[in-house]
Amino acid sequence: MGPFTVATRYWHELADGRVQCDLCPRACKLRDGQRGLCFVRSRAGDQVVLTSYGRSSGFCVDPVEKKPLNHFLPGTGVLSFGTAGCNLACRFCQNWDISKSKEVERLSEAASPEAIARAARAFGAASVAFTYNDPVPFMEFAVDCADAAHELGLRAIAVTAGYICAEPRAEMFAHLDAANVDLKAFSQDFYKHICGGELGAVVDTLEYLHHSTSVWLEVTNLLVPGSNDSDAEVDAMTAWVVGHLGPDVPMHFTGFSPGLQDDRPAVHPPRDAQPSAAHRPRQWGALCLHGERSRHRGREHLLLGLRCTPGGAGLVQDRRLLSHRRRLLPVVRYPLPRRL
Ligand code: SF4
Secondary structure, eight states, X not given: OOTTOEEXXXXXXXXXXXXXXXXXXXXXXXXXXXXXXXXXXXXXXXEEEESOTTEESEEEEEEGGGTTOSSXXXXXXXXXXXXXXXXXXXXXXXXXXXXXXXXXXXXXXXXXXXXXXXXXXXXTOSEEEEXXXXXXXXXXXXXXXXXXXXXXXXXXXXXXXXXXXXXXXXXXXXXXXXXXXXXOOSOHHHIIIIISSOHHHHHHHHHHHHHHOOOEEEEEEEOOTTTTOOHHHHHHHHHHXXXXXXXXXXXXXXXXXXXXXXXXXXXXXXXXXXXXXXXXXXXXXXXXXXXXXXXXXXXXEEXXXXXXXXXXXXXXXXXXXXXXXHHHOTTOOOOOOOOO
């Protein structure tokens, strides 16, 4: 095995000689030398290995609200980093150059878990986040980074689609402190045809995190015009979140930009129907909603107003400028985003 390749635990041999990866529900069945859909897990001999351990596509120090997490260590900085590869194939992916890259093209930086934790502390961050691509495919590296962060008194955050099987899910999230789970839509048809996944596995993860762990949970939905922003779908999603997780789980609604294979133009704010769709969660009793401001043709638009739990009452999130938040939280000292 190469210097960035490690053995993994979640796989089994099939009767036809292939080896099945059991990390995520995609269940890739691999012959020797083949890679899974995520590209960073592959078969080597009779096992499945991770080929991106200790490598990164880049680092940045962000406000934790940019993840977005508005109720976890608010006003602190987070060391964000990612590797390469993803176990979904969303046509609208905002980070497609990372999520769908081949690691030799993107993973130009090498960093051990301990080095990442030390860098986070050196730059004044309170946490590290696995964020530019989903941490599920590089779970072993993410777990070791989380442990290294804890050794230095820092927290660990996953920004994830939550598309993971039950056993590895329990192991991975046992090492994490907070998660923002991207609930991409609330229809199996969208997950199957736009993302190449299954809605059921994601809602299982949401319920598991909220009811069976101490991981702080916030949920994000990217409203894609004409695909997942109908009143009926936003209603169904919100009713499920409120009914199964509770009205106080923060929900973020974000705006669409063209992605991996999606040639629809960027529209800010999205088409006329979207703002009304984004306001619908209030009708279902959701207590903690966050939207984003966007600038289009020189004017600033508010995609979604905010009604929030007491910890965030009155705040309006602006993911780019965070100007409102800075005024309301004068003690905030964000390290400016920078490359390490
Ligand atoms: S983690 Fe990767 S290799 Fe494993 S099943 Fe999912 S996509 Fe396939």
